[in-house]
Amino acid sequence: SSSARTASSFMFDKAYVDGKWVSAKSGKTFDVLNPATGEVLGNVPDMNQSDVTEAIDVANNAFQKWRFTSPKERSVILKKWYNLMIENKKALAALITQENGKPTADAEGEVMYSSGFLEWFAEEAKRTYGDVLPNYVPNKRIMVIRQPIGVTGMITPWNFPSAMLTRKAGAAIAAGCTVVLKPSEETPFSALALCQLAEEAGLPAGVLNVVTGSRDNAAALGKELCESPIVSKISFTGSTAVGKILLSQCASTVKKASLELGGNAPFIVFNSADVKTAVAGAIACRFRCSGQTCICANRFLVQEGIYDEFVQALGQAVNAQLKMGDGFESSTTQGPLINAKAVVKVDGLVKDAVGSGANVLAGGEKGSLGACFYQPTVLSNVTTDMRVAQEEIFGPVAACIKFKTEQEAVAIANSVRYGLASYFYTSDMAQAFRVSEALEFGIVGVNEALTSAVEATFCGWKESGIGSEGGKYGIDEYLEMKSICYGGI
Ligand code: ADP
Secondary structure, eight states, X not given: OGGGOOGGGGOOOSEEETTEEEOOTTOOEEEEEOTTXXXXXXXXXOOOHHHHHHHHHHHHHHHHHHTXXXXXXXXXHHXXXXXXXXXXXXXXXXXXXXXXXXXXXXXXXXXXXXXXXXXXXXXXXXXXXXXXXXXXXXXXXXXXXXXXXXXXXXXXXXXXXXXXXXXIIIHHHHHTOEEEEEOOTTOXXXXXXXXXXXXXXXXXXXXXXXXXXXXXXXXXXXXXXXXXXXXXXXXXXXXXXXXXXXXXXXXXGTOEEEEEOOOOEEEEEOTTSOHHHHHHHHHHHHHGXXXXXXXXXXXXXXXXXXXXXXXXXXXXXXXXXXOBSOTTSTTOSBOOXXXXXXXXXXXXXXXXXXXXXXXXXXXXXXXXXXXXXOOOEEXXXXXXXXXXXXXXXXXXXXXXXXXXXXXXXXHHHHTSSEESEEEEEOSOHHHHHHHHHHOOOSEEEESOSOOOOTTSOBOOEETTEESOBSTTTGGGGGEEEEXXXXXXX
8 A cells, every 4th residue: 555655665766757757858867865875865956947937837837827726626635635745644754854854753743733834734725715805886896806826936954854845835825826946955855755756646747846956046047936927926944044035036027926035033030930841942943954944942041040040950961862863863963964065164153152251061062973863962151142143054953042131131132133933931920921921922932842834934034034824824924815896797
């Protein structure tokens, strides 16, 4: 039965366009590595601009039919696709661990989260209501309807290689749009596996197209998606730097863009917090996926009355509970970082902090497991001017800063140009209300570190993004409104 399928049966070494497995026209390919071992997992087509132009035409042809399917038809296919993901959870998770490195438990968690978007949008497909307006003059009527925006271009990152596809493409396909998606060059296999399952679920050829390309071609592929007049909408998750490039390219065709960009999440621990709960939250939201999620806590702001107790407890918890290793080993909590470059960056931030007076309470070194590993690290005595507090670390480093008053903590938290996730711990209810309203972030966790859910809205403020994904608003990003005025009544 299909439940016996293995990860290797989901490894496709071709891109997926118009329902077919295709090579780059140039014939070129590039290698994809397993970050835990450095081994080559396989290779996929290194496509260039002309391959993407072709995929856009395919998606445009498919849109002419797909836009007229009923929400129910789309819903049935999305639901089947969801069921196939659940059936093949273990194989899809193994694929994620192979190319991304995250431990099996995290990878299986991602498959559940990822498939959940298909189920959610299967339901939301049927609820894209419009409005009939009250009569504003006797002989006219106005109706507002919502229609699929068209061909959508998507660029996804490597940290959630499965879920970033379904969160975007699930919504677009539910709305009646078609898709050309470029996955990260680090993790193309998870995206390609989902094409196979979509086909088995009955998704017509050309509705979902996945084009692969190396880092060298990423800029050209992105430019083509952003500047093509056929593409009506761009959805991107990745770094703020790349998001800014794409947004400016979208200006040439006044293209709608949804951007989920970097973060610099504060994690505030007030004097009244329960230290055990705060430490558990810190472990979950700083060290999950080795610190490589865009909502990971990046700056720990700890009030002076609880500072020593919290940083000691966090250091001990990290030493006692976290274990680096290959994601396939069941004892591993900390897989590798995505590549050796990421390790060099994280190490540089730690060295810089230590050189400026930070203390190491746990980790602080690359460790001996391989080029992509970095020890889970806790730093105390960190100050807001250090690079480790200013930049998005994207690695397993908890940098702890001391503060005195609530006002000071909120000011530090809001002092950055990012505004994605934020967290704080308190047992004072009035403070919980005040601070959650004062934080300039799209996501707030109050005594809670795991805030993501398909039902929730994922939205970055400031330079963390534009638009929202998931939840009841997620499908709106793929719909245009139309006001229709009927006269002569
Ligand atoms: P990260 O540093 O986490 O890899 P990036 O923003 O660099 O984040 O990458 C996210 C996605 O953006 C990947 O699919 C990558 O290939 C793509 N990308 C990188 N540079 C560009 C670019 N100049 N134009 C379009 N896409 C790009």
